[in-house]
Amino acid sequence: MSALTLASAPEDATALESAEAHHARLAGELxxxxxxxxxxxxxxxxxxxxxxxxxxxxxxxxxxxHAAAEEATLYPAAHRMREARLLIESLIGEHRCLTALVDALRTAPDPASAAADARALQVLFEEHVAKENGLVLPLLAMTPEVSLAALLEDMHQHFATYPSTEDIQEDRHHEEGHDMHDEGIEEPGGCGGVCACGAQQADEPALDVREVPHAIRHATVFGALDAVPAGTAMVLIAHHDPLPLLAQIEQRNPGVFAVEYLERGPEAWRLRFSHR
Known part of the structure; x- marks a missing residue:
């Protein structure tokens, strides 16, 4: 069933698709x-x-x-509907669990503990947004008395005013690559002197996107690349030559990554992304 079928107004159909796409980006980056x-x-x-x-x-x-903005805007509107009341209370409880997992991740004593907390966080978040996409958002979109578009606009404004620290802003500044050299992606076949060409290094992580759901595939790559420290590299494995993705990566982080093709099909394309 399409979003247009579920929505009571064209603007709410567009809002539904936008909300689902935002969830996909968050889930993919995580x-x-x-x-x-x-x-x-x-x-x-x-x-x-x-x-x-x-x-x-x-x-x-x-x-x-994002969770706080939902509780301030979307959830109250849905909670007023009798058929959604228990679901919304359950989702608020899941928000508390997500917050607790982030706190556990924040204080994890070692990488192994952090990885375990991170995986639990990922599983819960993916289940959580599946409920929102499949139940809450369609219910709001197809209710004539509710404007999902207006609710999402309020949610975005609430998100913009959410308290943030200077440390978080500085971290985002570095991760988006604004402090990197303003150089372009290299032509395939060269790594810019970052590593030995032609073979993956033994300690380089590999991300096989062939097993990632299509809806979150690009966002997953973006999240993985954001996590690659400067001076290191990641290998991407895809089922085709990811030229559109390369253009998006360069547009998102100009000059941050040097790209080298390690394999060109036919079963797989393998590319090394070296963080300058």
Whole structure:
């Protein structure tokens, strides 16, 4: 069933699609960071510590403010509907669990503990947004007395005013690559002198997106790349030449990553992304 079928107004259909896409981006970025943490915890403890810190900062600036904005806007509107009341109370309880998991992740004593907390956080968040996408958002969208578009606008305003620390803002500044050299992605076949060409290094993490759901595939790559510390690299494995993705990565973080093709099909494309 399409979003247009579920919505009572065209603007609410658009809002429903936008909310689902935002959930996919959040879930994908979280999944990418968690994958990188799991890969690094045994191979490179120093890199794992940086990935751990970046994951906590991502939760502080994205996941937790998103949950708070939902409770201030979407949830009250849905809670007024008798058929959704118990579901919303359950989802609020899940928000408390998400917050507790982030706190546990924040104070995890070692990479292995952090990885376990991160995986639990990922599983709960994916289940949580599935309920919102499948139940809460469609209910709001197809109720004539409710404007989902207006609720999402209020939610965005609430999100913008969510308290943030200077440390979180500084972390985001670095992760978005604004302090990196303004250089372009290199032509395939060269790594810019970052590593030996032609073979993956034994300690380089690999992200196989062939097993990632299509809806969150690009966001998962973005999250994984955000977790790659400067001076290290990640290998991406795809089922086709990811040219559109490369363009998005360069647009998102200009000059931050040098790209080298390690394999060009036919079964898989393998690319190394070296963080300058």
């Amino acid at each position: 999944a990418g960071r968690v994958r990188m943490l799991f890969t690094a915890k045994d191979r490179d403890p120093s890199a794992a510590e940086k990935i751990h810190a970046g994951l906590v900062a991502f939760c502080d600036r994205s996941l937790l403010p």
